[in-house]
Amino acid sequence: MSSETKQILTTDGIPLEVSLKKAERRNKIKAFLLVAPLLLFIIITYVFPIGDMLMRSVDDKMVTEMLPKTFKAMEKWDGKELPEEEVFAAFHSDFIKLVEEKREGKLSTQLNYTKNGFKSIIKKLRRKSKSFEEGNYKEQIMAVHKRWANVEYWQAIKRRAPAYTGQKYLKGIDMFKNENGEIVNVPEDRRIHRVLWLRTLEIAFFVTLFCFLMAYPIAHLLATLPMKYSNLLMICVLLPFWTSLLVRTASWMILLQQQGLVNDFFVGIGLVADDNRPEMMFNKTGSYVAMTQILLPFMVLPLYSVMKTISPSLMRAGKSLGGTPFVAFWKVYFPLTIPGIGAGCLLVFILAIGYYITPALVGGASGTLISNQIAFHMKSTLDWSFASAMGLMLLTGVLAIYWVYNKLVGIDNIKLG
């Protein structure tokens, strides 16, 4: 500002510009202070723990800390021939310490993850090591079992030296790092995760498609009927929406069982023989049917809220300009509903891709999803780092979809009921 220009002053003599900026800053702080409690709460109890999952999924310090001297001695080893005495001596000294602390069992479990066959030879080494003489540990250890004289096992130990690893992520897509450090597929009969990822995508895709095909006509009907009828029909959408997920899953378990009403109906109309009732639950069919019905309201509601805003005169205009009703629908009405379709499809897809409860109850072995595998590792195998890795892979996918959703629709446009 040049000295010529006269500054506008407030009554207390402060330049107006400064005073306004101060007020603005005060308002910003005030608004931020209101948000702060919740923001802090969510960051501490939710965002940090997700970061913790990331740490756990790559953390491989356990072996690194159990064999510090060995890894130090291995630094000079080229990893091709059997290591020198120095490495064996260091390993012996680390191992004796582990036996004293009764931790050698943990070491064998961990090394067994890297290469099968460590469990028995470590047990044997513990027994024999009590009578070891000082010096020449290489010969003494190699004499315990022939695998200790096999360079592959020493290579396997060396692979556990880094404190961080991506192996859990590789395992999540059925790959691993082999002896030469190449990333390769696991044998075909042991690939289970890729099938699960593909199935999760497949089920989420088809559930979304079915939901869309079923929701579009009824959302249209709800949006075009007079208020008094549409309000009544809306209950059919909202009551399932508010009803417990487990209640709805329970009702599908009753309907789809072999002596259930759906099978009764099929027998009644002569579609299937009474003694040959098809299995409709504990397989993919169960997951499809139940998930479609449960997620349908999430498709209807966004479609409805978009269709409600489309003026019926547009269709009339289309028809009066010479379009048949079908052309008018396809060229005028349908393009206007695309925002609703985008919102509904992405919402249902995101919900379906992370579904857990319903597939676990009605999906059986062939209808379970990646979430069920995560829960299995959390609760049964207790391989939490693997569960974290798979959870984060799923989360990355969901966030990518969510990013698209935000670009297309915007977060602020999420509507509830």
Next chain:
Amino acid sequence: MALPKYTEPHYRIWHYVYLTICAAVFFFLIAPLFVIFPLSFNAEEFLVFSDGMKRLDPDAFSLRWYKDMIYGTKNPWGLATKNSFIIAIFATIGSVILGTVAALGLSSRHMPYKGLIMAVLISPMIVPLIISGVAIFFFMAKAGLAATHLGIILAHIILGTPFVVITVTATLSGFDHSVTRAAASLGSNPVNTFMKITLPLILPGVISGGLFAFVTSFDEVVVVLFLAGLENTTIPIQMWTGLREQLSPTILAVATCLIILSTLILVTAELLRRRSERLRGINR
């Protein structure tokens, strides 16, 4: 929807096909809920409609599963109901307070980094529950809150606040800020203004957000499965165990009660939504 008289025959046929499709979808949506109702009055132990029930024989119906639900020995439903209500009520109170206050800040036009903060605050709603479950479990285990009521309540506050934030922000979007300025110019302090002016006006949004939070907590099973010990069992946990082990008709009695509860919640939510739209001057 009556068709105009001049409608051509094949469009007329298409129209009836369309109505039939709609009827089928509505049936698919609502019918499963009504299967539970009669079966919960089954006099027998099986989960199929007995011949007596099909003939509407009064002897085929009984209240035995409701009696079992309430008076049954070594029945977990009493404890589960108590826990569910305690957890849901405290989680709702927590979510409503934190969520409403945050929504007030977010609706201010002075709020910096609004988009980013909003994304963080509603992330628990977008992230699949299984992942939230794992993350929250790690936190609660570290904080020593696993298998405690407090831990589950905090977890449900995390999951419930996004709904409150969204509904209250939506209500505040139509809020006329000159009324709070008027109150301030008449000498009211901010807290007083909030309690006497703002809160009554946004109350429908707050309550409907609270309903969402309540239902989320009351129906939540994934996170509780990771967190709950035997003492913290809830209705969804009991239903989950029951459905996995053996499907007993007692579960259907519980399910019927839950459907009645959800009907009540639906009616309340609808009434609130209409009131809120009326107050915000949206006429449809």
